[in-house]
Amino acid sequence: xxxxxxxxxxxxxxxxxxxxxxxxxxxxxxxxxxxxxxxxxxxxxxxxxxxxxxxxxxxxxxxxxxxxxxxxxxxxxxxxxxxxxxxxxxxxxxxxxxxxxxxxxxxxxx
Amino acid sequence: xxxxxxxxxxxxxxxxxxxxxxxxxxxxxxxxxxxxxxxxxxxxxxxxxxxxxxxxxxxxxxxxxxxxxxxxxxxxxxxxxxxxxxxxxxxxxxxxxxxxxxxxxxxxxxxxxxxxxxxxxxxxxxxxxxxxxxxxxxxxxxxxxxxxxxxxxxxxxxxxxxxxxx
Numbered sequence: 489x490x491x492x493x494x495x496x497x498x499x500x501x502x503x504x505x506x507x508x509x510x511x512x513x514x515x516x517x518x519x520x521x522x523x524x525x526x527x528x529x530x531x532x533x534x535x536x537x538x539x540x541x542x543x544x545x546x547x548x549x550x551x552x553x554x555x556x557x558x559x560x561x562x563x564x565x566x567x568x569x570x571x572x573x574x575x576x577x578x579x580x581x582x583x584x585x586x587x588x589x590x591x592x593x594x595x596x597x598x
Numbered sequence: 599x600x601x602x603x604x605x606x607x608x609x610x611x612x613x614x615x616x617x618x619x620x621x622x623x624x625x626x627x628x629x630x631x632x633x634x635x636x637x638x639x640x641x642x643x644x645x646x647x648x649x650x651x652x653x654x655x656x657x658x659x660x661x662x663x664x665x666x667x668x669x670x671x672x673x674x675x676x677x678x679x680x681x682x683x684x685x686x687x688x689x690x691x692x693x694x695x696x697x698x699x700x701x702x703x704x705x706x707x708x709x710x711x712x713x714x715x716x717x718x719x720x721x722x723x724x725x726x727x728x729x730x731x732x733x734x735x736x737x738x739x740x741x742x743x744x745x746x747x748x749x750x751x752x753x754x755x756x757x758x759x760x761x762x763x764x
Contacts, residue, residue, distance in 0.1 A: 520705055575726050578719070578723050578726050579723050579726070579727070581719050581723075582716070582722065582723035585712040585715055585716035585719045586716055586749055588709035588710075588712035588713050589686065589716040589749075589750050590750075591709060592689065592693060592709060592713050592753075592754060593751065593754065595693075596753050596757055
């Protein structure tokens with residue numbers, strides 16, 4: 489029960505159901521931003537092309553919008569392994585907030 | 599026990615501090631955490647267990663130069679993250695949802711809220727990942743805070759301010 493061996497014991501005691509529920513909830517929220525970015529990636533290039541501005545299609549921001557949500561989510565999941573539930577929630581919330589902030593930035597920069 | 603003798607009308611008896619009473623005033627794990635139990639009657643510094651004095655050297659109370667550097671770096675990044683939060687609060691006032699559907703509008707508003715708290719959450723996550731005692735704590739913390747500061751740049755407000763200045 490010393491302070492040193494407290495973390496692995498507490499992490500191991502987190503029920504699998506709780507770990508899965510937290511991951512699924514945050515996956516769904518990240519998924520919304522991925523869905524929005526994928527919609528833009530699919531719909532915008534034909535729209536630009538139809539207007540005769542195909543060469544101005546913002547490919548970098550469109551692709552970054554699709555790549556960043558899963559990368560940030562996977563990073564938070566990896567860093568949260570073998571940690572207590574509260575630490576996992578903080579990491580996933582930070583990842584979700586960074587996803588939202590970058591999506592707004594990319595919307596402005598695109 | 600001297601105070602008890604002054605206010606008590608009962609005859610003073612010998613303190614019955616047997617082993618059970620002493621154990622009741624200590625928490626399990628006190629010794630492992632380097633903490634002493636409550637000071638009991640007649641106990642002095644000289645009676646502290648010698649192994650406890652060996653475990654907690656005097657210089658551990660004052661932070662070393664490395665630890666002080668980490669603290670200063672964390673405070674400096676804290677100010678940067680505060681500026682980022684303020685930048686996002688300005689940013690969301692410049693943005694309007696480009697669609698007309700209600701679910702999209704709700705998630706847009708939620709995204710704006712998340713963007714405003716993103717800097718604070720990233721900062722908290724970095725502090726959670728680099729607690730005291732973590733290996734190469736300073737380098738990891740500074741690198742993670744630097745990455746966060748670059749990822750969370752409030753481009754909407756920054757673009758607006760740059761555009762206004764020109």
